[in-house]
Amino acid sequence: MSASSGIDLHGLWVPIVTPFDEKLEVDVDGLARLAGRILDDGATGLVVLGTTGEPATLTAEERELVVATCAGVCREQGRSFIVGAGSNSTWATVDEVARWATLAPDAAAVLVVVPYYTRPLEQGVVEHFRAVAAASPLPVVVYNIPYRTGRGLGADSLVELAATPGIVGVKQAVGALDRDTLAVLRDA
Secondary structure, eight states: OOGGGSOOOOSOEEEOOOOBOTTSSBOHHHHHHHHHHHHHTTOSEEEESSGGGOGGGSOHHHHHHHHHHHHHHHHHHTOEEEEEEOOSOHHHHHHHHHHHHHHOTTOSEEEEEOOOSSOOOHHHHHHHHHHHHHHOSSOEEEEEOHHHHSOOOOHHHHHHHHTSTTEEEEEEOSSSOOHHHHHHHHHO
16 A cells, blocks of 8 residues: 555465464464464465454463564564554554554554444544554554454545555455455555
């Protein structure tokens, strides 16, 4: 979205799962092996704590362990990673993004989900992302996943966000190549 951001999001960024061992603890060795294999198989980078990693079901300590493990593998292989963040609260999201910027300062970006549960108006979601991007020390990727959040962003809002400083991309998880997605590809 933002060519002037200095971040290159081209290529394949793979959302990684969070494996557990027989004690129901994060399987750190298994996670490191999986991350290494994904990168060895040609992925550009990893998306850590996206929906696939099920961050909502992990404790804060488990989320930190997952990020630290994946970040370590990415550093070893000279690759990048994106960290999932966000909630239905703008200020809690700003705090979480700041925390990841401290704990994982070499993250390429944060993947920030559309606020869920409260389902703000679409313009409210745009303002949410503007506030997060303005406060974030890391580049922001907008995560539009209406199936999970109950609120989607249309093409006009996504194109508007594309012009927002600090926002560098969108993960458009809408289930199909729809008119809004085509409009964003054309206009942003």
